[in-house]
Amino acid sequence: MSTRVGQKKAARVVRDQIAREKRRSRTLWTTIAAVAVLVIAGLIGWGLISAQDSGTYTAPPGAVEDGTGIKVGTGPVQIDIYEDFICPACGTFEKQTGDTLDRLVAQGKASVVYHPLAFLDRASSTDYSTRASAASGAAAEGGKFREYAKALFAQQPAEGSAGLSDDQLIAIGRSVGLGDAFAQAVRDGKYKPWTAHVTDAASGDGVTGTPTVRVAGKDVQPTTQAIQAAVG
Amino acid sequence: MNVTVVSPPVSPTSVSRWHSGRPWLGTLVRLGLAAVWLVAGGAKVGDLAGSGRAVNAYDVMPYDLAKVIGAALPLVEVALGLLLLVGLATRLAAGISVGLLVVFIAGISQAWARGLQIDCGCFGSGGQLAAGQSPTYGPEILRDLGFLVLAVVLVIWPLTRLSIDSWLEKK
Numbered sequence: 001m002s003t004r005v006g007q008k009k010a011a012r013v014v015r016d017q018i019a020r021e022k023r024r025s026r027t028l029w030t031t032i033a034a035v036a037v038l039v040i041a042g043l044i045g046w047g048l049i050s051a052q053d054s055g056t057y058t059a060p061p062g063a064v065e066d067g068t069g070i071k072v073g074t075g076p077v078q079i080d081i082y083e084d085f086i087c088p089a090c091g092t093f094e095k096q097t098g099d100t101l102d103r104l105v106a107q108g109k110a111s112v113v114y115h116p117l118a119f120l121d122r123a124s125s126t127d128y129s130t131r132a133s134a135a136s137g138a139a140a141e142g143g144k145f146r147e148y149a150k151a152l153f154a155q156q157p158a159e160g161s162a163g164l165s166d167d168q169l170i171a172i173g174r175s176v177g178l179g180d181a182f183a184q185a186v187r188d189g190k191y192k193p194w195t196a197h198v199t200d201a202a203s204g205d206g207v208t209g210t211p212t213v214r215v216a217g218k219d220v221q222p223t224t225q226a227i228q229a230a231v232g
Numbered sequence: 233m234n235v236t237v238v239s240p241p242v243s244p245t246s247v248s249r250w251h252s253g254r255p256w257l258g259t260l261v262r263l264g265l266a267a268v269w270l271v272a273g274g275a276k277v278g279d280l281a282g283s284g285r286a287v288n289a290y291d292v293m294p295y296d297l298a299k300v301i302g303a304a305l306p307l308v309e310v311a312l313g314l315l316l317l318v319g320l321a322t323r324l325a326a327g328i329s330v331g332l333l334v335v336f337i338a339g340i341s342q343a344w345a346r347g348l349q350i351d352c353g354c355f356g357s358g359g360q361l362a363a364g365q366s367p368t369y370g371p372e373i374l375r376d377l378g379f380l381v382l383a384v385v386l387v388i389w390p391l392t393r394l395s396i397d398s399w400l401e402k403k
Binding site: 030033038206 | 320328
């Protein structure tokens, strides 16, 4: 083997080694950059949700102790109803079972805790779920939660629509006898933080859809028969 | 470094055609997977709380953890989509895609096996299905398997045309 060939060979070995070294450091740096991008993105999401959580809320009068719903009646058996004002199945449930619930309360057999949550804000272009729930909180302040909730379900907007406007929410309130304080609370969005609390607490309690019905803490089918059977 | 192509011995012309065509094919795969992540993440970033509820509906972790994961996931998906779009650290991004998709498939499978009635929440929405709606776990899993194939292809052949990776490689 001549020296020239040997030199060429040696030069190639060195070149290859440098190229390998370069590739390795390039891979290292692109990996670090990519991981940083992903981690930062995840932290931004975490930061955004934590910021949403930190709001303090005022529960309306008539709310249960932990502020997660409005209690109606004083009967011994507790029924929990988790509803979203734009959810079509909740509208149907109210139509079919609402009167039965009112009767159970009137007969002193059961108390009903209504949890007006906002799972379906994306189902309207104006966050109707949140606005309607907050308005129902204002109605509770005026002592007419149940009347107002029924009136809202009677005029339930379709999913995918803009929902009812604040003015319409106020007009419905007036139709059940709510006054200026109610109107002001709706306009100010006074109970929106409370709605967020109700929604978050329901998720924490394992509610993943609406309507969810629980009798004495146990899941029950959202039908008149099932509820009556469970109450006994 | 020599690139060894795992393919049966074929005529020289088809080998060279594979060599010249593969990086372009890879570009298509990369952009396709990027689109999947960008659409999936983009549909959820507007409602991070809802995304947390969708994760919670799988009923595999406490709500407080589901909330954090649900909030982080859409942004991570968008970031993955962007990395794949520009072709930076493609092998890593594709590898993480594989991991995420396997987790998603496992999540949907366990929901199916336990008889949960949920929407996978893959591209927004999510949560429990309304009465009368039936879950579509089979198609959801098949779809994710399709995405998984794209990601695996990119793990094997990460260098594609029109990518930062290949631009750096030439430098």
